[in-house]
Amino acid sequence: YVALSHCWGGDVHCKTESSNFHQHLEAIQFSEFPKTFQDAITICRLLKVENLWIDSLCIIQDSAEDWAEQAARMSHVYANAFVTISADGAADSSQGGYDAFQHHSWASSLSSPLSNRGWVLQEIVLSPRILRFMAEELTWECSTTSQCECQCLPHTAEFEQFLKACIDDTSFDRCWSSLVDEYTDRQLSYWSDPLPATSGIVQQLAMSQPASLVYYAGLWSKSFPECMLWRTLDRDRDGTKSASDRIKPYHAPTWSWASVTGRI
Structure with missing residues (x-):
């Protein structure tokens, strides 16, 4: 499975709650997903990975019991993911992951909207492989290397x-x-x-x-x-x-x- 690390940017309209839990078990129409989620699904299809973990969908948001149980498992979610898609350049889930690159802006990952989220440090540190969609380019990080499209800036x-x-x-x-x-x-x-x-x-x-x-x-x-x-x-x-x-x-x-x- 692939895990998504993203910035909520306030409330996320596409999320699992007690009222829609059973409906979400049946299906969610692709058009109902915000752009960042759609992009993550597209990447999963390109990678031929069938399963995608998104916190706002895989945790029942209005259930304190489920939230506490799933939060305790968060380390396993990211540590065992095939790859983590990190939507660094998007301030909220509506902006998408990779269709609005601002080439040559040379922004550091530390200045991205996602990097300021408290939860993200844990997600990034525990993930064995990370595909970062930053505002200006795509970067790759794993246990052995860090690569970027510009070939000249350290992004980790x-x-x-x-x-x-x-x-x-x-x-x-x-x-x-x-x-x-x-x-x-x-x-x-x-x-x-x-x-x-x-x-x-x-x-x-x-x-x-x-x-x-x-x-x-x-x-x-x-x-x-x-x-x-x-x-x-x-x-x-x-x-x-x-x-x-x-x-x-x-x-x-x-x-x-x-x-x-x-x-x-």
Whole structure:
């Protein structure tokens, strides 16, 4: 199967809810899909892959139970996909993946609408192969190489490479604080997302550690005192002001960085 990584850009009109669940099990007309979904289906057909995983369709969006269950499996979804299609250049699902290239704009993947989503870092880091449809060109990334059409610009984010290395060579301690900083600087759909949005990477990191290691709401047992030494920042990485507040209703213990909004 192929997995799609895309930017919702607000509400997505084509999504699975309790009211249309059984209807979606029967069929969804191609014309009902937004352009990004249509493009992803077209790519799957060209690759001769029959199955496509899209979060807004494969998770019942108004079911907290299904959402929690599927979020826990997210790491397996992207890690086991044949390839992940990353619609980097589209700010929402209506814009499409590859029919509006702006050649020679030389934009970095870090400046794309998709790169600012909190969930996306996990999706990209865990995917073994990524086909990126950026605003200016198509790029390919896998465990052995990164290639682009322009042949001259590095398109793989350094932090993504760093995090992959952390998971691969078990450099655990130097990885976690960087991960928290990176996630809290990105946009999350809801401020209750930080823990679910990092759960896949948490699972991968835990696999390389002793069984005695315990994870507590964003903090790890072996470095618990150090993990509690966090603070909120009044500015984002780009210099804009960043407000912070306690997440309500209760989501995480007050000693966890996941209990507040804003950049950590």
